[in-house]
Amino acid sequence: MTTPPNTDGLPQETRLGRTALRVNDLEEMTGFYRDVVGLSVLRHSETATVLGVGDTPLLVLEGDESALERHRSGAGLFHNAFRVPSRGALGDALTRIRDHWQLGGASDHGVSEALYLADPEGNGIEIYRDFPREEWSFAADGSVRLGTYPLELEPVEAAGAGNSDVPPETDVGHVHLEVSSLEAFRDFYVDVVGFEVQTEVPAAVFVSAGGYHHHIGANTWNHRSGPVDGRGLSWLEVVLPEPAALDAIRRRITDGQYTVTEMDDGIAITGPDEIEVRFRIGT
Numbered sequence: 654m655t656t657p658p659n660t661d662g663l664p665q666e667t668r669l670g671r672t673a674l675r676v677n678d679l680e681e682m683t684g685f686y687r688d689v690v691g692l693s694v695l696r697h698s699e700t701a702t703v704l705g706v707g708d709t710p711l712l713v714l715e716g717d718e719s720a721l722e723r724h725r726s727g728a729g730l731f732h733n734a735f736r737v738p739s740r741g742a743l744g745d746a747l748t749r750i751r752d753h754w755q756l757g758g759a760s761d762h763g764v765s766e767a768l769y770l771a772d773p774e775g776n777g778i779e780i781y782r783d784f785p786r787e788e789w790s791f792a793a794d795g796s797v798r799l800g801t802y803p804l805e806l807e808p809v810e811a812a813g814a815g816n817s818d819v820p821p822e823t824d825v826g827h828v829h830l831e832v833s834s835l836e837a838f839r840d841f842y843v844d845v846v847g848f849e850v851q852t853e854v855p856a857a858v859f860v861s862a863g864g865y866h867h868h869i870g871a872n873t874w875n876h877r878s879g880p881v882d883g884r885g886l887s888w889l890e891v892v893l894p895e896p897a898a899l900d901a902i903r904r905r906i907t908d909g910q911y912t913v914t915e916m917d918d919g920i921a922i923t924g925p926d927e928i929e930v931r932f933r934i935g936t
Contacts, residue, residue, distance in 0.1 A: 661905070663847040664898050665863035669825045670890035670935065671710050672733050676774055677884060679716035685772050686712060689754045690735060690780065691746060691819040707821045711735070713887075721883040723775070728832050728877045728926035730886040731870070732769065732777030736826030737819055739782060743768065744813025746780045747806065759804040764789045764797060764866045766804050774884055781826065789866070797866040799852045799859065828889050829870035830928065831877045837925040838871040845905045845922075846891070846930070847898070880927035888921070888929035896934055 676682045683702040686692050692704035692712060705711040712733070723729055737743055743766065750756050750770055758769040767781035790798040832838045835858050842848045848860035851867055856874050859867035868891075893899050899919060906913060912923040919933030 661847060661901055662849055663862035664894050666894040667862035667868070667898070668892050669828060669868055670892040670931075670933070671705075671713055672730075672825060672828055672889045673713035673715055673887040674730075674733075674774075674776055675715050675717050675720050675884050675887045677716075677718055677720055678773070679714055681773055682714050685754075686714070688817075689749050689770075690778065691749060691817060692735075692823075693818060706819060706823045709821075709824075711823070711825050715887055717884075723883040723885045724879065725875075726877060726879045727882045727885075728830070728879065728928065729881045730776055731829040731831045731872060732779045734767075734779035734781060734825065734827045734829065735819065736824055737780060737782050738822040739820070740766070740809060740812045741814055742816070742820050742823070743780065743782045744809050744811065745816045746813075746819070747810045748813050748815070749817070751810075759806055759809075761800075761802040761804045762866075763800040763802070766809065776885055777829070779829070783826070783866075795864075797851050797864070799854070799866060827868050827870060829872070830886075830926075831875055832871045832873060832926055832928075833878050833880075834925065835871060835873060841911070841924045842869055842871075845911070845924075846902060847905070877926075886928065888931055890931045890933065892933060892935040893919075894934070894936065899932055899934060902932060 686704050687694055695705050695710055696703040700716050702714040703710045747768055756770055760767050765781045765783045767779050770778050772778060792798055842860050848862055850858060851861050852859045857872035859870045861868045914921040921929055921931045923929050
C-alpha cells in the first residue's frame with residue numbers, strides 16, 4: 654500500500670549527492686573504495702578522504718581513530734548504493750570484488766541488478782545498474798514493483814571490459830537505512846522532506862522523487878532501537894534542483910521537532926534516529 658502523492662513534494666530532478674562515513678582506519682578504507690569499488694581519490698588529508706568520479710564527489714570518509722564500533726542497537730546505514738550506467742560497468746565491479754574482496758550477494762530486483770558486499774569496517778555497499786524505465790513493472794496505483802530474484806553472475810562478469818575505475822556517469826543512486834521506527838521515517842522523509850512512498854514490504858519502506866524506484870529505503874529488520882552512534886553513517890545529502898524546493902522544506906518544519914543548521918550551500922537537518930540529512934541546490 655502506498656500513500657497518496659505529496660502535493661508539495663520534491664521536484665522530479667531531485668537526486669542524492671554525497672554520503673559520509675565515520676571510519677577508524679582512513680588509509681585502509683580509502684584503498685578499499687578506490688581499488689574494490691572503483692572510485693577515484695579526489696582529495697586526501699590526515700583526517701578525511703573525498704572519493705568520486707571526475708570532479709564529482711560521492712563519498713566522504715571522516716577519519717576518527719577513537720570512534721567506537723557501531724552498537725548493535727544503533728540505527729544507521731544498511732547500505733550505500735553506487736549506481737553504474739551499464740551491465741559492462743557492473744561486470745567490471747564484479748571482477749574487482751572477486752579479485753580483491755568477497756561478494757556478499759547478488760539480486761535481480763526487477764528494476765535493477767545489484768551486487769552486495771561490506772567494506773572493511775562493516776558498512777554495507779550495493780553496486781547496481783538500472784534497467785530502462787520502460788522495462789519496469791508498475792502496480793495499479795502507479796507505484797514501482799520491486800522484487801528480489803536470483804541474479805546469474807556469469808553473464809554479468811562476461812560483460813565487463815576490465816576497467817579498474819567506475820565510469821564517470823556513476824552516482825549515489827540510493828541510500829538504505831536501518832531505523833528504529835518506520836512511522837518516524839515516513840513522518841520526516843515523506844511529510845517534511847517531500848519524498849513519495851513507492852513500495853512497502855514487510856518491515857521496510859522505499860521512498861523517492863520523480864517516480865524513481867527509491868532514493869532512500871528504510872527497514873527495521875534488525876530491530877535497531879537507538880540513534881546513530883560510533884562508526885558508520887555520518888550524514889547523507891539530497892540535491893535539489895531549485896531554491897523553491899529548499900524553501901518548501903523549511904516551511905514544513907514548523908514545530909521545532911528537528912534541529913536545523915544553516916550551511917553555506919543549504920541546510921542540515923538532524924532527523925529521526927539523529928541521522929543528519931543535508932540539502933543543497935545543484936544541477
